[in-house]
Amino acid sequence: MRIVPTGIYLSWPTPNYEDPQTRGVAGKVVAISLMSITTVVLILRFYSRLWVTKGRGLDDALIFAAFFPALGFSVASIMGEIHAGWDRHVWDLRPSVWTASLQLTLLTYSLFTLASGLTKLSLIAMVHRLAGPSRVKTRIIVKGFAALVTANMIIFIFITVFQCRPISAYWTVTTREQSCIDNAKHLLAASCINTIMDFLVVLLPLTVVTRLQLPWKQYATVLGLFGLGFGATIAAAVRTYYTWYMTVDYDMTWHGWTVALTSSIELHLGIICASVPALRPLLSICSSHIISSVRSTRTNKSTNLSSSMGSDMKDSASMTHILSGPPFERTVTVSSDRVFLDHKDQKSLEMGSLPKSYSGQQHR
Numbered sequence: 001m002r003i004v005p006t007g008i009y010l011s012w013p014t015p016n017y018e019d020p021q022t023r024g025v026a027g028k029v030v031a032i033s034l035m036s037i038t039t040v041v042l043i044l045r046f047y048s049r050l051w052v053t054k055g056r057g058l059d060d061a062l063i064f065a066a067f068f069p070a071l072g073f074s075v076a077s078i079m080g081e082i083h084a085g086w087d088r089h090v091w092d093l094r095p096s097v098w099t100a101s102l103q104l105t106l107l108t109y110s111l112f113t114l115a116s117g118l119t120k121l122s123l124i125a126m127v128h129r130l131a132g133p134s135r136v137k138t139r140i141i142v143k144g145f146a147a148l149v150t151a152n153m154i155i156f157i158f159i160t161v162f163q164c165r166p167i168s169a170y171w172t173v174t175t176r177e178q179s180c181i182d183n184a185k186h187l188l189a190a191s192c193i194n195t196i197m198d199f200l201v202v203l204l205p206l207t208v209v210t211r212l213q214l215p216w217k218q219y220a221t222v223l224g225l226f227g228l229g230f231g232a233t234i235a236a237a238v239r240t241y242y243t244w245y246m247t248v249d250y251d252m253t254w255h256g257w258t259v260a261l262t263s264s265i266e267l268h269l270g271i272i273c274a275s276v277p278a279l280r281p282l283l284s285i286c287s288s289h290i291i292s293s294v295r296s297t298r299t300n301k302s303t304n305l306s307s308s309m310g311s312d313m314k315d316s317a318s319m320t321h322i323l324s325g326p327p328f329e330r331t332v333t334v335s336s337d338r339v340f341l342d343h344k345d346q347k348s349l350e351m352g353s354l355p356k357s358y359s360g361q362q363h364r
Helices: 008-012 026-052 058-083 095-131 136-161 165-173 184-209 216-248 252-323 344-349
Strands: none
Touching: 008 026, 008 058, 026 058, 026 252, 058 095, 058 252, 095 136, 095 184, 095 252, 136 184, 216 252
């Protein structure tokens, strides 16, 4: 556990256990929304791979593996807010939740590193497949990136889990000296390296795609995809800033809330970004069905309108035939929406009234 200096501890306000200032429900709402969207996107991705294109790859397996630690991270963050006081100032935490809070913290650090690393590897595997066997240099660079990301993931998970000896010393609340590495430096180093890796992994497929001769529409789609990837990178940069701020300010739960929020955004945006290319065949089929349905609806409306007009003309002709014989001397043509009078009644209407003898039936 990170020991708070005595001077900092004494400067904290009196604990407010009954009605503390909190972050509200924003963190939980964002986490649940991201989990829901990511789940739907992955279901559609695997439907597209298994039944539309019928082509599975290593990138699918890696993104599927990344989904579970990302989901676990978001769930653990929500549990931390509800049960461990991650949505309030550290001085408002009850001592009874300190141990649980530190245990959840260690868990989320490990899950984040695992999910982030597997997502990067999925993107790299996709680039490796896009490059094709003819681009030898590109494939060598891609494999080098994959080795670097894998090593980074394994090393930081190992350091996170075994940063204290024994491991339980991390969540043991004590004022005695413990055998642990400098947690603040470790967190900041891991966050900075992860952000740089995010940026490079997003740039890597962009350098490959720009060399492909794609139609403008497909190229615009790819640029939009990488724009989403840069959104995840921006979230990583914000997370790095608040990680640093958390290391210099000892209000760890209050600033840690922002770290957890931006971490969730980074993880889930990364998974969505890595899944969009696999959704394109399915989206093309859906858009074709929608366009066909709209055209069919318009055709049916046009056909029904023509049939209705033909029916009205038949009814009008029939009514004309009936009213042209005895006991009527003049013709009244009835249409579906108005009555057209003959020239005498029309002249009377223009003068202000119909003939007194006209009452729906012409008297002799």
